[in-house]
Amino acid sequence: MKVTVITAPNIALIKYWGKENEELFIPINSSLSVTLDSKDMSTTTTLSFNETNEDILILNGKQCPLAKRMTNILSWFRGETKETRPILINTQNSFPTAAGLASSSSSYSAFVIALFLLLNPTHPPTLSIEELSFLSTISRQGSGSSCRSMFGGCVEWEKGSSSDSRSSKAVQICTSAALSDLEILVCVVSSAAKSIGSTEGMQKTANDPSLRTLRETNVPPRLEKAKLSILSKDFASLAQITMDECTEFLHCCSTTIPPNGYLSPISTQIIQAVNDFNTINKNLLVFYTFDAGPNAILFTRTGDLLSFLDYFLRKPITNSSTKRTSVQTKDP
Numbered sequence: 001m002k003v004t005v006i007t008a009p010n011i012a013l014i015k016y017w018g019k020e021n022e023e024l025f026i027p028i029n030s031s032l033s034v035t036l037d038s039k040d041m042s043t044t045t046t047l048s049f050n051e052t053n054e055d056i057l058i059l060n061g062k063q064c065p066l067a068k069r070m071t072n073i074l075s076w077f078r079g080e081t082k083e084t085r086p087i088l089i090n091t092q093n094s095f096p097t098a099a100g101l102a103s104s105s106s107s108y109s110a111f112v113i114a115l116f117l118l119l120n121p122t123h124p125p126t127l128s129i130e131e132l133s134f135l136s137t138i139s140r141q142g143s144g145s146s147c148r149s150m151f152g153g154c155v156e157w158e159k160g161s162s163s164d165s166r167s168s169k170a171v172q173i174c175t176s177a178a179l180s181d182l183e184i185l186v187c188v189v190s191s192a193a194k195s196i197g198s199t200e201g202m203q204k205t206a207n208d209p210s211l212r213t214l215r216e217t218n219v220p221p222r223l224e225k226a227k228l229s230i231l232s233k234d235f236a237s238l239a240q241i242t243m244d245e246c247t248e249f250l251h252c253c254s255t256t257i258p259p260n261g262y263l264s265p266i267s268t269q270i271i272q273a274v275n276d277f278n279t280i281n282k283n284l285l286v287f288y289t290f291d292a293g294p295n296a297i298l299f300t301r302t303g304d305l306l307s308f309l310d311y312f313l314r315k316p317i318t319n320s321s322t323k324r325t326s327v328q329t330k331d332p
């Protein structure tokens with residue numbers, strides 16, 4: 001038996017950047033994201049029982065050691081199902097891995113859904129909202145942000161509490177259909193793996209008392225406003241909130257000791273181009289965010305896409321390539 005699952009990465013508008021409980025992956029704040037369209041960027045994971053006597057991971061065509069987080073998830077499922085056969089995990093990303101493009105979010109969500117289906121062979125291929133929500137509590141223990149890729153559209157990872165680990169889970173705020181006029185441009189400035197991974201980077205922020213207090217204070221009201229902006233389709237408000245959040249996130253990375261600067265000079269040029277375009281148009285028609293890397297993720301509405309691209313692609317930004325993608329139209 002073989003199971004193949006395709007999921008898409010999600011891009012956080014309101015970031016998860018620090019854990020309150022490292023062991024249980026309880027974040028210091030709730031976060032909010034949009035899941036990309038899996039036609040454009042995705043992880044495809046195929047699981048089958050392995051003929052040899054150990055679990056094997058093939059990542060992007062190359063055999064790799066299994067991460068501790070993967071073996072923990074496998075052990076948890078084995079404990080639940082009493083299935084002991086070794087598993088072959090074959091996973092392929094259609095975009096750069098570990099380059100600050102949220103590859104771990106689609107990787108772990110695909111892995112956990114595939115594992116659930118492989119070990120529950122009589123289950124139909126479609127999962128209920130409750131099942132996906134439950135699997136998000138397992139997936140977040142592989143990579144926190146992956147819990148939000150359980151759903152399409154706009155998704156909140158509710159922080160929950162350490163006393164009830166199941167309460168820290170993903171909840172869909174609106175479907176991808178409700179975001180049908182939102183366009184997302186992924187500007188690949190560099191596809192190299194980032195030098196400081198998210199886990200380590202966020203630890204430095206969470207261990208700095210003033211940065212941690214900043215996040216604990218500012219994120220909850222900002223997240224509520226972002227949700228309202230999405231639900232009321234107030235693009236300009238969402239733009240301002242997301243860029244404010246991104247500025248604070250980058251500040252929390254670059255002011256740790258030692259500093260953790262994720263942007264490159266090209267990233268800064270892209271920010272400038274977005275600001276210039278909005279200034280010329282006297283309106284927030286495009287906004288940006290970054291994950292833990294130099295690659296910019298830009299958001300605009302379908303009606304403004306061509307005029308922005310016309311402006312943006314004429315700008316003399318050196319050495320960057322842009323890949324256009326749009327938000328997910330189907331849930332994974």
Ligand code: DP6
Pocket residue numbers: 011012014015016017025031102104142143144145146198199200290291292
């Ligand atoms: C900047 O989910 O990769 O993308 O839970 O330690 O695996 P771990 O971290 P990870 O961090 C994601 C950080 C981020 C922000 C976000 O997606 O919310």
